[in-house]
Amino acid sequence: MGKCDLCPRACNIDRAQGVGFCGMGAELFAARAGLHFWEEPCIAGYGGAGTVFFTGCNLRCVYCQNREISAGKKGKEITVTRLREIFHELIFDGAECIDLVTPTHYADRIAEALAAEKLPVPVVYNCGGYEKTETLRMLEGLVDVYLPDYKYAHPALAKSLSAAPDYPAVALAALKEMYRQTGDWTTDEDGLLQKGVLARHLVLPGYIENSLDCIDILTDTFTEEQILLSVMSQYTPPPFALPQPSLNRRLTQQEYDRVTDYLYLLGRENIYVQELSSAKEEYTPEFDFSGI
Numbered sequence: 001m002g003k004c005d006l007c008p009r010a011c012n013i014d015r016a017q018g019v020g021f022c023g024m025g026a027e028l029f030a031a032r033a034g035l036h037f038w039e040e041p042c043i044a045g046y047g048g049a050g051t052v053f054f055t056g057c058n059l060r061c062v063y064c065q066n067r068e069i070s071a072g073k074k075g076k077e078i079t080v081t082r083l084r085e086i087f088h089e090l091i092f093d094g095a096e097c098i099d100l101v102t103p104t105h106y107a108d109r110i111a112e113a114l115a116a117e118k119l120p121v122p123v124v125y126n127c128g129g130y131e132k133t134e135t136l137r138m139l140e141g142l143v144d145v146y147l148p149d150y151k152y153a154h155p156a157l158a159k160s161l162s163a164a165p166d167y168p169a170v171a172l173a174a175l176k177e178m179y180r181q182t183g184d185w186t187t188d189e190d191g192l193l194q195k196g197v198l199a200r201h202l203v204l205p206g207y208i209e210n211s212l213d214c215i216d217i218l219t220d221t222f223t224e225e226q227i228l229l230s231v232m233s234q235y236t237p238p239p240f241a242l243p244q245p246s247l248n249r250r251l252t253q254q255e256y257d258r259v260t261d262y263l264y265l266l267g268r269e270n271i272y273v274q275e276l277s278s279a280k281e282e283y284t285p286e287f288d289f290s291g292i
């Protein structure tokens with residue numbers, strides 16, 4: 001790898017010599033691989049998603065739900081060959097798909113792993129949405145399903161909560177590129193997503209206007225035949241106090257209903273919603289290097 005500009009941070013550093021904003025050098029690091037049942041039903045199905053949790057992240061969300069591995073750098077080094085073996089082990093265990101979590105800063109190595117052979121299950125690129133379109137093009141034909149976040153509608157909020165003021169525009173351009181590659185979403189006879197884009201939005205307590213504005217952007221850009229939407233209620237406050245008071249509590253039912261009601265008012269039916277009572281830490285598995 002030369003100087004890294006895989007993501008919009010464009011650090012332009014040689015990752016063999018040091019680390020960029022994502023905190024990771026040239027080698028692949030992952031903290032867990034296993035069947036994960038907490039993704040949307042069209043991703044997890046009955047067998048579970050064959051999830052690989054990568055170490056490091058190109059965002060700095062103050063409320064990160066996986067901070068142990070995103071900023072804490074907990075992980076084990078693996079080769080591209082080992083990553084391919086992990087895919088096969090997950091498929092052998094019954095995985096409905098290969099679910100690559102926070103893959104952005106390893107996109108080149110992941111492309112290498114996927115290019116070797118076509119896997120018998122869909123490959124899901126599960127990312128924060130802060131992606132560079134040129135890097136996404138590297139994955140064309142290798143990724144079947146994109147599962148990006150769309151977190152913020154406004155630069156000031158994206159700056160204060162994720163240190164990425166250009167997030168709204170960059171993530172929207174990324175979603176358009178993802179859709180260009182996959183086309184309209186399709187499922188198999190069991191309702192499992194075979195190709196397409198499923199955009200996620202985590203509703204943050206106290207930031208409901210942001211959620212409504214994100215929905216406006218997504219629904220103005222894509223029809224429901226084009227991309228699927230998932231509105232998530234699972235926000236879990238971090239174990240330390242944040243300066244943003246509302247982020248130190250869970251989402252209320254009233255807040256979540258305002259967002260989902262808005263989508264229904266817009267006539268959207270193909271949306272995934274969550275029970276509020278399901279907002280538990282269990283969405284975050286143990287990062288104990290199992291399966292790695």
Ligand code: SF4
Nearest residue numbers: 004007010011020022
């Ligand atoms: S992948 Fe990491 S090193 Fe490369 S540009 Fe992004 S943040 Fe910087």
